[in-house]
Amino acid sequence: xxxxxxxxxxxxxxxxxxxxxxxxxxxxxxxxxxxxxxxxxxxxxxxxxxxxxxxxxxxxxxxxxxxxxxxxxxxxxxxxxxxxxxxxxxxxxxxxxxxxxxxxxxxxxxxxxxxxxxxxxxxxxxxxxxxxxxxxxxxxxxxxxxxxxxxxxxxxxxxxxxxxxxxxxxxxxxxxxxxxxxxxxxxxxxxxxxxxxxxxxxxxxxxxxxxxxxxxxxxxxxxxxxxxxxxxxxxxxxxxxxxxxxxxxxxxxxxxxxxxxxxxxxxxxxxxxxxxxxxxxxxxxxxxxxxxxxxxxxxxxxxxxxxxxxxxxxxxxxxxxxxxxxxxxxxxxxxxxxxxxxxxxxxxxxxxxxxxxxxxxxxxxxxxxxxxxxxxxxxxxxxxxxxxxxxxxxxxxxxxxxxxxxxxxxxxxxxxxxxxxxxxxxxxxxxxxxxxxxxxxxxxxxxxxxxxxxxxxxxxxxxxxxxxxxxxxxxxxxxxxxxxxxxxxxxxxxxxxxxxxxxxxxxxxxxxxxxxxxxxxxxxxxxxxxxxxxxxxxxxxxxxxxxxxxxxxxxxxxxxxxxxxxxxxxxxxxxxxxxxxxxxxxxxxxxxxxxxxxxxxxxxxxxxxxxxxxxxxxx
Numbered sequence: 001x002x003x004x005x006x007x008x009x010x011x012x013x014x015x016x017x018x019x020x021x022x023x024x025x026x027x028x029x030x031x032x033x034x035x036x037x038x039x040x041x042x043x044x045x046x047x048x049x050x051x052x053x054x055x056x057x058x059x060x061x062x063x064x065x066x067x068x069x070x071x072x073x074x075x076x077x078x079x080x081x082x083x084x085x086x087x088x089x090x091x092x093x094x095x096x097x098x099x100x101x102x103x104x105x106x107x108x109x110x111x112x113x114x115x116x117x118x119x120x121x122x123x124x125x126x127x128x129x130x131x132x133x134x135x136x137x138x139x140x141x142x143x144x145x146x147x148x149x150x151x152x153x154x155x156x157x158x159x160x161x162x163x164x165x166x167x168x169x170x171x172x173x174x175x176x177x178x179x180x181x182x183x184x185x186x187x188x189x190x191x192x193x194x195x196x197x198x199x200x201x202x203x204x205x206x207x208x209x210x211x212x213x214x215x216x217x218x219x220x221x222x223x224x225x226x227x228x229x230x231x232x233x234x235x236x237x238x239x240x241x242x243x244x245x246x247x248x249x250x251x252x253x254x255x256x257x258x259x260x261x262x263x264x265x266x267x268x269x270x271x272x273x274x275x276x277x278x279x280x281x282x283x284x285x286x287x288x289x290x291x292x293x294x295x296x297x298x299x300x301x302x303x304x305x306x307x308x309x310x311x312x313x314x315x316x317x318x319x320x321x322x323x324x325x326x327x328x329x330x331x332x333x334x335x336x337x338x339x340x341x342x343x344x345x346x347x348x349x350x351x352x353x354x355x356x357x358x359x360x361x362x363x364x365x366x367x368x369x370x371x372x373x374x375x376x377x378x379x380x381x382x383x384x385x386x387x388x389x390x391x392x393x394x395x396x397x398x399x400x401x402x403x404x405x406x407x408x409x410x411x412x413x414x415x416x417x418x419x420x421x422x423x424x425x426x427x428x429x430x431x432x433x434x435x436x437x438x439x440x441x442x443x444x445x446x447x448x449x450x451x452x453x454x455x456x457x458x459x460x461x462x463x464x465x466x467x468x469x470x471x472x473x474x475x476x477x478x479x480x481x482x483x484x485x486x487x488x489x490x491x492x493x494x495x496x497x498x499x500x501x502x503x504x505x506x507x508x509x510x511x512x513x514x515x516x517x518x519x520x521x522x523x524x525x526x527x528x529x530x531x532x533x534x535x536x537x538x539x540x541x542x543x544x545x546x547x548x549x550x551x552x553x554x555x556x557x558x559x560x561x562x563x564x565x566x567x568x569x570x571x572x573x574x575x576x577x578x579x580x581x582x583x584x585x586x587x588x589x590x591x592x593x594x595x596x597x598x599x600x601x602x603x604x605x606x607x608x609x610x611x612x613x614x615x616x617x618x619x
Contacts (some may be wrong), residue, residue, distance in 0.1 A: 029474045033345045034338075034375060038127045038173075047118055047125075054115040055174045059181025067189060068104060070319035073312070074099050115174070117202055123170030127405060130162050133352050138517040143426040144357050144386065152235025157351045160230055161344035177332045179327035186324035193317050194309055197300055202291045208285065210427025212332060215281040219274060219336050224343045228420060233263050249404060250480035278336070282329050289325040294320055358428050366448035369435060374402035374564030375436055375452070375534045377423060382432035385416055391430060392418050393587045400580065405565045407578035414584040420536055423566055425449050449534075454527030454559075458539035462519055467496060468503040474530035488530040489558050492521045526582075528559050535565040581605065 041048040076094040134157060139293045240256060242246065247256055290555070300314045309317075377400040385391035393415050400406050408416040421427045423435055425446050434441040437450070454474065462470050471483050483503065487493035495518070499505040507513045507522075527535065569575060576595045583591035583598070583605045589596055591605050598605035 012171075012389045013421075021555065023071070030342060030346075031153075031348070031601075032172075033342050034386035036068060036166075036349065037168065037341075039128075039365055041070065041122060041169070043129070044122060044125050045473065047122055051115060051118040051122060051174065054111055054118065056181070057063045057111060058108070058115055059178045060185065061104070061111070061152055062178065063182050063185035065101070065108060065191075066314075066319055066323045067388070068101050068521065069186075070316035071167065071416065072101060075316055080186045085542045117172055119170040120389070123166045125419065126169045127162055127166045130165060130348060130352075134162070134348065135588050136157050136288055137352050140359075141354065141356060142356050143421070145354070146279075147386070150235045152238035153231060154351070155238060156231040156234040157347055160227065160234065161347045164340050164349065165226070165335050166437070168345070170340060172338045175593045176331060176338075179331050179334070182327050183324050188319060190324065193313060193320070194300075194303070196303065197296055197317055197321075200292065200295055200299060201321060204288065205294060208290060208328060209282055211288065212335075215284075216332075216335060216339070218277050220339045222274040222277060223272055223336065223340045225341065226267060226274055227343055227347075229263070229267040229270055231528050232368060233260075233266055233267055235262055236260060243463065255478040277334075281332060285329050289328065293318070293321060293325070316559050317570050322524055348595035360445050361442055364445045367439070367452060368443045369452055370533065371531065372562055373533060374404070374562060375400050376432075376438065377402070377534075377564060379419075379422075380421065380433040380435065381430045382434060384422060384430045388406050388430050391587065393422075395432075396587075398580070398582060398589065400564055400566075402564055403562050404579040405560055405567060405577065407575045408566065408568045408584065409575065409581060409605060410584035413586075414585060415587040417538065419584075420538055420568065423534070424453060424455065424536060439500050451530075452533040453536065454530045455536040456520065456523045456527050456538070457536075460519060460523040462514070462522060463505055464508065466501075466504050467499065467514075467522055471503075473525045473527055478529055483525070487521075487525045490521070490528055492525065495521060495526070525560070533563055535560060537567045539568055585607070589592070 072094070076097060084334075134154075138154065187198070187201070190201060237260070241261065247253060269454060281587070296318070300309070300317065303309050304311060304314050379398050380394050380397040382393055383391050384393040384396075396415075396419070398406075408419060410416055418427075422429060425441055425444070428442065437442055441449075466478065468483060471477050471486070475482075480503070484493060485497050496503060498512075499518070505513070507519075567575075575581060578595065581591075581593060581595055581598055582589050583603075585604065591601065592602055593601070599609060
């Protein structure tokens with residue numbers, strides 16, 4: 001019976017399991033997944049083929065060593081221990097037989113070195129290719145994917161799930177081939193030596209199959225559940241680290257620790273149950289093997305006593321029987337590993353195969369770059385919803401001429417960010433037309449638009465590295481002089497040079513080494529360096545103190561001159577100078593005009609303006 005995935009609490013809300021948590025907990029091996037996994041070895045075909053050849057050779061070498069040892073014991077050594085007339089001849093050939101055995105052993109171990117090495121190298125290359133494929137897929141996904149997919153779940157796919165595939169590539173197939181080859185060789189030779197005793201060995205096969213089939217279903221379910229529970233642990237850990245400020249601010253440390261411990265206990269329970277099941281299966285298989293060996297001893301002794309076979313033949317048969325039974329436990333472990341690898345492959349390929357909600361039309365063409373000229377943006381009856389069934393913008397219409405500044409005003413949830421997301425082509429309209437320089441946005445490639453766009457947000461993201469490297473993100477080929485010139489035009493070069501190492505200052509992960517205001521200055525400089533035709537400012541000055549903003553307002557005139565800009569701001573200095581002010585409420589434009597025109601109407605904008613004045617005065 002499939003256990004229902006738990007509903008867990010994170011932070012202040014209870015979370016319903018994700019879709020992939022409700023997957024079937026037991027599935028047989030899907031060879032199509034394994035075949036697809038091995039397609040990632042195609043670029044390394046030479047090494048893979050060499051590995052296959054070495055594996056086949058080893059599958060013959062191990063039985064050959066055992067057979068050679070058994071022949072030496074059953075032949076020359078057994079005859080020398082008796083009174084055989086050929087004893088003198090056996091004394092002559094015994095050293096050569098032992099030397100031949102030693103040479104075979106050395107060659108076998110030397111080839112094992114290369115088999116092991118090639119397997120590890122092939123596994124590493126496939127793992128790198130899979131992680132690269134996941135990362136490439138993530139780069140091509142629209143923003144909607146990241147809004148509904150947890151960071152920890154993506155990290156889990158790239159780390160834990162891909163790592164399970166490493167063993168599937170470098171061990172499962174090749175080790176299983178060796179073990180099966182060993183069993184087949186032993187079976188053939190045993191049948192040739194004594195078919196009666198061999199029938200006893202064959203009789204064991206149904207028993208082993210029943211035992212293994214019973215336990216493999218439980219092991220499959222537990223291994224998949226353990227992987228998914230660990231994915232939940234990873235997801236919660238990433239979420240908790242990102243939200244540590246909130247956790248400490250609301251004194252949620254003990255509560256969140258308890259919730260995390262419950263997830264760890266859940267994961268540990270699956271692992272312990274899996275270990276206990278394996279601890280029953282492996283000894284049980286070993287017990288069956290020993291039981292059948294006991295039967296072989298009894299029957300073989302009887303046949304030896306009655307002259308149907310010699311002591312040497314019996315010794316040889318038992319060497320081969322041990323060679324036949326010993327791979328059973330190994331094959332069982334490899335089967336469990338194959339199930340784990342298959343579960344990981346399902347999750348990894350599910351992520352790699354994820355289809356974007358939308359992609360650029362194949363017929364889309366680049367938006368021509370016209371330096372020094374802003375974009376002409378026009379919304380025609382635009383309706384949009386992150387969920388198409390629940391629109392957040394309703395029949396929005398407005399026209400922005402090149403070089404104009406549009407201020408978006410409204411309460412939280414009124415649709416300001418949605419308009420910015422549409423203009424940036426992070427999302428596509430649900431209905432209506434959005435025109436850029438007279439072209440419908442679907443006919444414009446996203447890359448060409450983003451190359452002509454500069455964006456500064458309230459919570460902007462900086463990468464680990466130096467200030468200079470982060471500014472250059474918008475124009476990697478820019479020289480230091482060009483970066484300094486951009487900062488000088490924004491009147492913030494002195495502030496950046498005042499950092500401990502100037503532009504070479506390391507900012508730490510996500511800009512932790514800079515103040516919030518300094519991070520925003522870096523983002524402003526980055527936007528200006530790109531020389532964009534379209535500028536998006538989303539509460540961009542809210543993190544900057546009043547004195548710095550006063551300096552920056554003059555620089556904003558330089559940044560916005562000749563460029564079309566969309567500004568979401570609560571500070572009056574930006575709104576006053578806008579060419580168009582759009583007042584939004586519940587996804588609709590309820591007022592539009594310039595700042596003086598809207599104040600004269602004494603409507604919603606005038607009321608909001610009064611609130612802004614009071615806030616600024618209190619600040």
